[in-house]
Amino acid sequence: MTQAELERIYEAMAKAIDAVGPDQSEVFLARLALALAEDLDQPERALEVIGESTAALTG
């Protein structure tokens, strides 16, 4: 993915989080991650990324 493409996704997500509002943003992000994981179709990789993200925020 190019830097510009990554940036477009970053912007779209920021706007989406604001659009769904703080009460629903957690559900929105979980739903998004689940849908992307299914599209990725590599369950082991998805579990690795879950581990990576958990470690970054708890370590």
Next chain:
Amino acid sequence: MRPKGRGELDSLYFDYPHFDPPTRPGGEPQMPVVVVGAGPVGMVAALTLAQHGVRSLLLDAKATFNDGSRAICISRSSYHILDQLGIAAPFLEKSLGWTKGRSFYRGRQILEFDMPDSADEKFRPMYNLQQQYIEAFLWKAVEAAPLIETRWQSRVTGLEQRAEGAVLTVEDPNGSYALPARWVIAADGARSALRGLCGLRLKGENYEGRYVIADVKMAHDYPTIRRALFDPTCRPGGTVLIHRQPDGIWRIDYQLREDETNEEATREENVRASVEGVLAEIGHDGGYDLEWWSVYSANTLLLDDYRQGRVFFAGDSAHIVPIFGVRGLNNGIADGHNIGWKLAAVLNGDAGEGLLDSYTPERRGATLDVFANASKSTRFMTPPTHGWRVMRDAALSLALSRESAGHLANPRQMTPHTYADSPATTPDDPGFDAGPIPGAMIRDVALGDGHLSERLGKGLTLLTFGDPDFDVPPGLSVLRLPADGPVARAYGAAEGSAYLVRPDLHIAARWRSVTAGNLARALGRLAISEEETA
């Protein structure tokens, strides 16, 4: 502002000059150009006019330079302008060039970025230099220029537009007088009086983010690398920027929380406490002296049209841009140079007044470009809503393990604006597959002991590759280059190719295979006909 007991101009390292009011002549003949405001932009405009042989009168309401160090980052493109004016030497000697930035998230370095640089570039991407020095070096050149008369302590209070020029009302300690001018350059800053006299207003947005900018003097050992601290211990949730300046001065910018009022934040004891927090964070345990501070907010405001009758707006009078793009001053310097060479071409009879119509689209376009980039930086530095903050924090956290996410924190590149849509720019020749496109600034190339940029003329220059098979109009400087050399390679040129370069180093037109007719049409777009260059 300065610490208690020190005056506005009581600097730890800079002596402000004092300028007396002018001794005026009995009558005031019409000046070709009056430049209002001897800030950096007004001085660049007057120097550009003088370089092209045009006389100007420079007015400023104050008796000295701007107080405080204000803008400190000067870009490569501004150095090219200073070089064109033949005055880059003192700037190069005093300033600190840099190429690198480092970003930290909660104390850990997440990114180190390098701005594009190579031996082909004569100048580094960025230089740090306090604005007083910028003004002092420009002033040295202005003072030495016989074609520029400067009047300090002279405030413009009135404007009357006429068909053949404008008449300004000027007040100095000896009274008030009328000053006729064919053209006026309004470089009178953010609170421009001329803008008000023309009935114009800046339009745009005010952003939420506010920063205190503080300069301290300290013995601190760190190279000239821009440091950005996101969510540091000393300012949870906020952002801090640190820049090194000459004379052992360090610029510390820190973001204010929503509940911190400007008034509270700028009280000396609060500034000291905040500065000390930052110094502790970066491991500086020596002492420091507080030099100057101020508060700055991120606005994107500009005029709809940079021209009103006989008056052209340049610099902060025409636009206020956010601090993060470090474009405030650089953008203004390009304005002053752009209107300077164009007015000179018209006054010298080299071009028709049509050339002046390209000023607003080119320079207003550049400001809109700055806004687009700066809004992105601002959204990252100072997230405006919950959504932007969540994404920003996610990107910063991700950057600890993934480089790609760190680049989201990369401040936008400071490439100069491309005047592709300007009426003065000839549409591109589709035959090229490399090189700077029409409207872009030239790309410098190492050539012999020096650089391509130094070989260009002061006016328009035709770069030809190989030998053109027609007579080049005499008003143009011609730089003949081999069709198989380093420039030809960088410019995608072959035998018979040519580039037409403007005095501001932007490309006006280019051809894979140039003809006399093509060249004449490109000159026509610049309102220059062959008879006029002859």
